Amino acid sequence: MDHNLRYIAGCVLLFLLQIMVANHIDLGPYIFIGLLPLILMHIPATTSDALRMVIAFALGLLLDIMTDGVPGLHAGAATVLGALCGTIYRNRINTDWRNDSGVPTVRSIGPGYALYAFISTLIYVSAYILLECATIRPFWFILLRILLSTAVSTLLTVIIGRSLFRGR
Amino acid sequence: MRNSGFIARLGTILLFIALETVSLLLISRSGVVQRYRIAGALRSTQYSLWKTGTGIGHYFGYRRENDLLADENCRLREELDAYKAAERDIAENKTVGDYTYIAATVLKNTVNRQDNFLILNRGERDGIRTGMGVITSGGVVGIVSAVDQTRCRVVSFLSSGQSVSAKVSGSGAFGTLSWLGRSPDKALLTEIPAHIPVAAGDTVSTSGYSMIFPSGIPLGEVTSVSSDGISTQAKVRLFQQFSALQHVYIVRINAEEEIRRLENGS
Known part of the structure; x- marks a missing residue:
C-alpha cells in the first residue's frame, strides 16, 4: 500500500478511535486519553509550522464538534502541539531528517520514538487540561491529572504508533 | 533573506x-x-x-498640572488672606494691607555658602520689585534683592545678616529669627523679653510686622531655650527644606505705597 494512503488511513482510524474513546470510555476524573498527538507527530518534517498548526487546529476542532466536550478545547491544545512538535522533531528527535524521506516513522526515529511520543503527549495533555480547568480546580488535581493522563496516553501512543506507523 | x-x-x-x-x-x-x-x-x-x-x-x-496648581494655590492664599483680614476687621476695627502671591519657579539655589541666594523665573514684567518677600507653605525663603525683565535674585534666609520678625505661638512673644550659619535647618530666635515664657515645642511664625512677609507663616519649632535674665534665646528647627525648593511664591503688598507713606510720616 502506498505510504501516503497508509498514513491517511491510519489517521482516520486514530480519529475514529479518539472519538470513540472520548464519547464512550470514562476512566475517571484523573485520566484523559489523548490520541490526537499520534496524528500530528507523523506529519512530514518538511511541512511548515504554519501549515502544521492549521492542520492541528482543524483536526482539533473537528474532534470537538464530534464529541460531547467543550468546543475549542481540543483545537486549542492541538494548535499548541502543532506549533511545537515540528521543531522538536527536527531539532531534537531526528536531526538527520533531511537524509530520509522526511516522514517520521518508528523506524526512522528509532529508539527516540518513545521520547518523542512522551514529549508530544505531555504538551497536548497539559494544554488540554490547563485550558479545561486552570483556576477552576486545585493545583494538585491538575498536576495529578496531567501526570496520569500523560502516562496512559503515552503508553497507548507508543503501542498504536508502532503498529500503524512502523515505516520501511 | x-x-x-x-x-x-x-x-x-x-x-x-x-x-x-x-x-x-x-x-x-x-x-x-x-x-x-x-x-x-x-x-x-x-x-x-x-x-x-x-x-x-x-x-x-505634569508640568502643566503643576503650573495650574501653583496658580490655584496663589488664588487660594489671597482668598485666605482676605478672609483673615475681614476677620481682623470685625475683631479689631483695623485695616490690614492685602497681599498678592506670584508663583515662581526656582532656576538656581544655593544652600552651602555663608550667603546663599536663589534665582527665580519672574521679573519686572511680572510686577516683581526689590524688597519683596519670598515664601512657600514651609516658611520664609528670602527677600528679592535684584530684578531684571524676566528674572530676579533673592537673598536667601540662609545668609548672614538676614533676619525675620517672628512670634511664638501660645505666649505671643515677638523676636528676631536669624540663621545660625551652619546647618540649613537651624535658626536662632533672639530679643524675646525674659519674663515671657517660651518652651521647647512652641511654634514660631512670622509676626507680620516687617511689611515684607504676611503674618502667620510657620517658620519652625523651638527645640531649646536659654536665658541670661534680660532676654531669652530659643533655638529653632526650621520647617523649610531649602535644598528641595522648586516652586515658591513672591509676596506683593498691594497697599505698600500707602503704608510706606504712613511709616515715613507723610
Missing part, C-alpha cells in the same frame, strides 16, 4: 495567536465557568493597559 526568515517566523507566531484566540472564544462561549474566567482575565489585562496608558498620558501633563 534574513528579513524573509524573520517575517515567516513572525507570521507563524501571529497565526498561532489567532488560532488560540479562536479556540479561547469557542471555549468561552460554550463553558460558563470558562467564560467568566476568560472574561475576568481579559478585563484585568485591559485595566492594566489602560492604567499604564493613562499614567503615561498624565506624566506628560
Whole structure:
C-alpha cells in the first residue's frame, strides 16, 4: 500500500478511535486519553509550522464538534502541539531528517520514538487540561491529572504508533 | 533573506495567536465557568493597559498640572488672606494691607555658602520689585534683592545678616529669627523679653510686622531655650527644606505705597 494512503488511513482510524474513546470510555476524573498527538507527530518534517498548526487546529476542532466536550478545547491544545512538535522533531528527535524521506516513522526515529511520543503527549495533555480547568480546580488535581493522563496516553501512543506507523 | 526568515517566523507566531484566540472564544462561549474566567482575565489585562496608558498620558501633563496648581494655590492664599483680614476687621476695627502671591519657579539655589541666594523665573514684567518677600507653605525663603525683565535674585534666609520678625505661638512673644550659619535647618530666635515664657515645642511664625512677609507663616519649632535674665534665646528647627525648593511664591503688598507713606510720616 502506498505510504501516503497508509498514513491517511491510519489517521482516520486514530480519529475514529479518539472519538470513540472520548464519547464512550470514562476512566475517571484523573485520566484523559489523548490520541490526537499520534496524528500530528507523523506529519512530514518538511511541512511548515504554519501549515502544521492549521492542520492541528482543524483536526482539533473537528474532534470537538464530534464529541460531547467543550468546543475549542481540543483545537486549542492541538494548535499548541502543532506549533511545537515540528521543531522538536527536527531539532531534537531526528536531526538527520533531511537524509530520509522526511516522514517520521518508528523506524526512522528509532529508539527516540518513545521520547518523542512522551514529549508530544505531555504538551497536548497539559494544554488540554490547563485550558479545561486552570483556576477552576486545585493545583494538585491538575498536576495529578496531567501526570496520569500523560502516562496512559503515552503508553497507548507508543503501542498504536508502532503498529500503524512502523515505516520501511 | 534574513528579513524573509524573520517575517515567516513572525507570521507563524501571529497565526498561532489567532488560532488560540479562536479556540479561547469557542471555549468561552460554550463553558460558563470558562467564560467568566476568560472574561475576568481579559478585563484585568485591559485595566492594566489602560492604567499604564493613562499614567503615561498624565506624566506628560505634569508640568502643566503643576503650573495650574501653583496658580490655584496663589488664588487660594489671597482668598485666605482676605478672609483673615475681614476677620481682623470685625475683631479689631483695623485695616490690614492685602497681599498678592506670584508663583515662581526656582532656576538656581544655593544652600552651602555663608550667603546663599536663589534665582527665580519672574521679573519686572511680572510686577516683581526689590524688597519683596519670598515664601512657600514651609516658611520664609528670602527677600528679592535684584530684578531684571524676566528674572530676579533673592537673598536667601540662609545668609548672614538676614533676619525675620517672628512670634511664638501660645505666649505671643515677638523676636528676631536669624540663621545660625551652619546647618540649613537651624535658626536662632533672639530679643524675646525674659519674663515671657517660651518652651521647647512652641511654634514660631512670622509676626507680620516687617511689611515684607504676611503674618502667620510657620517658620519652625523651638527645640531649646536659654536665658541670661534680660532676654531669652530659643533655638529653632526650621520647617523649610531649602535644598528641595522648586516652586515658591513672591509676596506683593498691594497697599505698600500707602503704608510706606504712613511709616515715613507723610
